[in-house]
Amino acid sequence: MSEQHYQFATRVAALQPNTLREQAKESQIADDYIKLTYGYPSNEAFPVAKLAKISERIYRDHAFEFMQYGESEGIPKLRAQIKARLSQYQGLDVITNDVLITSGSTQGMDLVFKIFVNEGDIVLTEEHTFVGAVNAVKSYGGQVQGLPFDLERQSINPDVLLETLAADTAHQIKLLYLIPTFQNPIGTSMSSADRQRIYAICRDHDVMVYEDDPYGDLLYTETPEQPKIKAFDTTGHVIYAGSFSKILAPGSRLGFLLAPERVFQKLVLVKQVADSFANLYWQYLASQLIEDDEFNAHIAYLKKLYKVKLDAMVAALQRDGGGNLTFVVPDGGYFVSVKLNDDIDAAVFYDELDKRHVGVIPGNVMSAAGQGYERYFRLNFTLPTPETIGQGVARIAAAAAAAKKPQGISV
Numbered sequence: 001m002s003e004q005h006y007q008f009a010t011r012v013a014a015l016q017p018n019t020l021r022e023q024a025k026e027s028q029i030a031d032d033y034i035k036l037t038y039g040y041p042s043n044e045a046f047p048v049a050k051l052a053k054i055s056e057r058i059y060r061d062h063a064f065e066f067m068q069y070g071e072s073e074g075i076p077k078l079r080a081q082i083k084a085r086l087s088q089y090q091g092l093d094v095i096t097n098d099v100l101i102t103s104g105s106t107q108g109m110d111l112v113f114k115i116f117v118n119e120g121d122i123v124l125t126e127e128h129t130f131v132g133a134v135n136a137v138k139s140y141g142g143q144v145q146g147l148p149f150d151l152e153r154q155s156i157n158p159d160v161l162l163e164t165l166a167a168d169t170a171h172q173i174k175l176l177y178l179i180p181t182f183q184n185p186i187g188t189s190m191s192s193a194d195r196q197r198i199y200a201i202c203r204d205h206d207v208m209v210y211e212d213d214p215y216g217d218l219l220y221t222e223t224p225e226q227p228k229i230k231a232f233d234t235t236g237h238v239i240y241a242g243s244f245s246k247i248l249a250p251g252s253r254l255g256f257l258l259a260p261e262r263v264f265q266k267l268v269l270v271k272q273v274a275d276s277f278a279n280l281y282w283q284y285l286a287s288q289l290i291e292d293d294e295f296n297a298h299i300a301y302l303k304k305l306y307k308v309k310l311d312a313m314v315a316a317l318q319r320d321g322g323g324n325l326t327f328v329v330p331d332g333g334y335f336v337s338v339k340l341n342d343d344i345d346a347a348v349f350y351d352e353l354d355k356r357h358v359g360v361i362p363g364n365v366m367s368a369a370g371q372g373y374e375r376y377f378r379l380n381f382t383l384p385t386p387e388t389i390g391q392g393v394a395r396i397a398a399a400a401a402a403a404k405k406p407q408g409i410s411v
């Protein structure tokens with residue numbers, strides 16, 4: 001066969017294969033491979049029996065609706081339920097904002113970047129951030145600029161944001177993409193004061209905040225819940241994104257955006273172009289689960305299930321990590337982020353980890369710059385059992401010990 005010379009559009013030239021997915025293939029090779037890699041819920045987290053029951057009712061009562069074409073905004077009932085929840089539990093303004101049901105929150109960011117990002121525009125993010133967002137920005141020819149993440153503060157520094165926006169005299173910065181609650185990959189949550197200030201700074205500079213919040217419901221400690229950045233928004237400068245992936249099933253491909261009315265109108269247009277509407281069957285399932293008053297109980301169950309796993313990971317890191325690994329204990333979410341101490345050779349560490357059959361996500365993958373963060377790696381604790389977590393962390397600690405640079409050599 002002759003060689004093919006495709007002329008791909010420039011907007012896809014900068015896209016890198018998603019290492020998270022690439023590793024998915026490798027990890028299946030060894031029988032004893034321990035996956036602390038991706039943000040997967042555990043199988044015990046799926047309410048299979050409840051959904052099977054609901055499913056029968058949906059086939060009986062709504063078959064012709066969910067098999068037919070549907071509305072781009074999403075089914076009215078689920079949109080109303082989501083609004084009621086956001087208003088009741090988070091105090092969000094659902095009068096001057098509207099809800100669009102998306103095909104996963106992955107599509108939410110894609111649609112938002114599509115309507116705001118021109119070629120060459122900048123989207124600010126935390127320096128440690130979700131690779132899906134980075135790729136989505138690049139797919140529209142945008143640039144991603146990471147702001148330093150202050151681990152003590154559990155946030156970017158609002159003063160740095162202010163300086164960055166003030167220096168942007170050409171107004172290239174269009175959006176600030178943040179994961180303020182149970183951050184991916186770091187796991188931590190921004191304080192209320194920082195949220196309020198970040199909103200005010202973006203409002204004053206007319207920059208839209210994209211608040212990505214797929215983990216927000218999963219708080220495992222007694223720490224009071226932080227308000228959403230969106231809760232401070234009185235001027236239409238924040239788009240709030242939620243997802244059913246982490247609290248129901250990623251296979252549902254259900255997410256949503258709460259966006260200011262004018263933004264919402266544009267989002268509906270691009271949603272029509274993208275895929276017309278999100279999967280109707282799952283919209284009915286989710287809606288019925290909420291209507292049957294099962295959803296809060298399900299989230300309460302998840303919190304119990306995952307707290308045990310988080311505790312197992314923290315205990316294992318405290319037991320085995322001493323001297324070589326540092327980490328911040330999160331209050332919720334799916335991840336613990338770990339840093340290799342300076343006397344560990346990061347390249348050797350990842351080789352040692354491969355030999356020991358443990359999958360983690362290296363910091364470079366989950367960063368705006370894509371490099372310079374090899375000392376960080378992310379661990380998922382929701383998928384594995386507590387026992388597997390213990391074994392995985394023990395292997396990680398052994399890999400770190402094996403990668404220790406000989407004493408007296410400083411780099």
Ligand SMILES: Cc1ncc(COP(=O)(O)O)c(C=O)c1O
Nearest residue numbers: 039104105106130184243245255
């Ligand atoms: C911060 C963040 N945003 C969005 C997503 C995508 O979620 P969804 O399955 O809703 O597309 C993820 C999934 O890992 C995530 O971690």
